[in-house]
Amino acid sequence: MSNQAQEAREALGARLRAFRKDAGFASGRAFAMATGWAESKVSRIENGKQNASEEDILLWCIKTNNQVHTQDLIATARHIDELWLEWRRQLQTGAEKRQSKALQVYAKTKVFRIWHPTVVWGTLQTAEYAAETFKQVVDYYEIPNDTEAAVAKRLERQRYLYEGNRIFNVLLGEQALYSNFGGPDVMKGQLDRLLAVMRLPRLSLGIIPRSAPVKIWPGNSFSMFDDRLVLVETYSAEFSVTQPREVDLYAKAFVLLKQSAVYGRGARELLLSASHHFDRQSRK
Template sequence: MSSQAQQAREALGARLRELRRDAGLTGRALSSAVGWQLSKVSKIEHGKQTPTEADIRVWCQHCGADADVADLVATVRAVEAMWMEWRRILHSGTRRRQRTSIGLYEKARQIRVYEPSVIWGTLQTPEYAAAVLRTGVDFHQIPDDVEAGVAARMERQQTLYRGDRRFSALLGEQALYTRVGGTEVMAAQLDRLLVAMAVPRLSLGIIPLAGPAEHGVLPGEGFVMFDDQVVMVETVSAELTITQPREIALYSKAFMLLQKSAVYGRDARTLIARARSTLY
C-alpha cells in the first residue's frame, strides 16, 4: 500500500476512534458489544487494518453516529483504490488509460479542470498530445503506443461538442509558456486555445502568474472534477482517485477560489496572444 493510502487509512482509524470516545465507549466495551476481538478495534483505530463497509455501519450504529456512515463508507471504498501507480495503470501503454477517461467524461454533466503548467488534454492538438504522451512513455518506460493514445485522446475531445455537459477549465499562465513539442507545435496549440474559447459549453480561464494567492488558495497539482462524485489528480508517480465527499468539497472550494483569480474573454485572449508572440 502506498504511503498516501496508508495515511488515509490511519486518518480513517483516527476518526473512528473519535466517534467511539464521543460515545463514551472504551475499545473493550465496543468490541464486546459488536462481538469482535479487542485487537480488531485496535488495529482499525491505528490504521493497521482497513474496516469493511459492514464494520463501518456496525461501528457507527453502536456509537450513535449513523449520520457519518455515508462519508465513512466512501472513505473505505477509496482507501485501497485511491492510489494507483502509473506503471500499473499504463502497463499496456497509453491507449487503455485514455479510453478509460472517455467513460468518465461521457457520464459527467459538469466537468471542472485545473491545469497549472500544461494544456488540458481535452484541448490539446494531436501533435501536442503526442509530445506529452511520448514524455510519459519515455519516463515510465512503458509500451510505446503513442499513436493509439493520441487517437483515444482526440476521441475524448468529442465530449466538448456532444451531449449537454458543461466544462469549466482553468489553466495556469505557465501552461502557455511550457514548451511542449517545439515552436511550431506550441504555436498551433495556442491557436487551438483561441479557437476553443468560442465553444459554447466551455468556460476557459487563465490564471495569471501573480494571481492565486490573494484569494486564499495556492495552486498545487492539477485535477479534474467529474460532477461532485470523483476527482482525479495526477502526480509524477501515481494517479489519485478521490471519492470521499469531504475531500471533494475541498477541491470544489479550491476551484471556486482559483476561478476568482482567473481572467476570461478578451483578457484571456491577450495572455494567450502574448505567449504566442514569444515563440518567434
C-alpha cells in the same frame, strides 16, 4: 495517499486487529508466529501503514476463524487500491488503456471543473502536443510505446465538447501556455487551438496570469466530475476523491482559483502573447 484511502486502510487494519484479539492472539508477536510473518508486518497492517494483500487477508481470516468475512474484506482492500493507483500499475501495458478508462468517466459527467497550472488540459490538446506529452510518459515510466493509440483515445474526448449539454469550466495557469512540448511549431498550433475552442458556448476557459494575486496556493492539477469524483495526479500516482467533504474542498479551491483568472479578451491577450513568444523562438 488521499485522506479517504488512508482512513479506509486504517479502518481495515482496526477490523483485522479485532479479529486477532477475539481469536485469542493477545499480541502481534503471537499472531506473527502463527502466520510465519514478521511482527512488524502485523503491526503495519493493523495500523494502516501497509496494504493487506488478498493472500494476507485470506490467511488472517483462516487463522482467526473468520472465513465468512474473507470476501468482504478482500473487496474492501481492492477498493483501497482503486483510491490510489500507481502510474506504473496503470500504465504497465501502455497509455492507451488509461485513456480509454477516462472516456467512461467523461460520458457520465455533466459539469466539468478542471485546473491545470502548467500543462494544457488533455481534452483541449492538439494531436501533436498530446504526442509529445505521451512520449515523456513512455520515457519516464519506462512503459510500452503506444503513443499513437493513446493520442487517438485522448482526442476521442473532444467529441464531448460538442455533444449533449455538458458544461466545461477550465482553468489554466499562464505557465501552461509556455511549458514547451515539442518546440515552437507544436506550441503555436496548440495555442491556436485554445484560441479557437474558447469560442465554444459550453466551454469557459480562464487563465491565471503569473503575477495575479491568488486566494489559494495553486497545488496539483485536478479534474472534478460533477460533485461525485475528483482525480488528482502526482508523479507517482493518481488518486480519486469521492468522500463528499473532500470533494467540497476541491470545489471551494476551484472557486478561489477562479477569482484570480482572466476570461474573454484578457485570456485571448495572454494566448496571443504566448504565441508571439514562440514566433520569436522559431525565428532564432
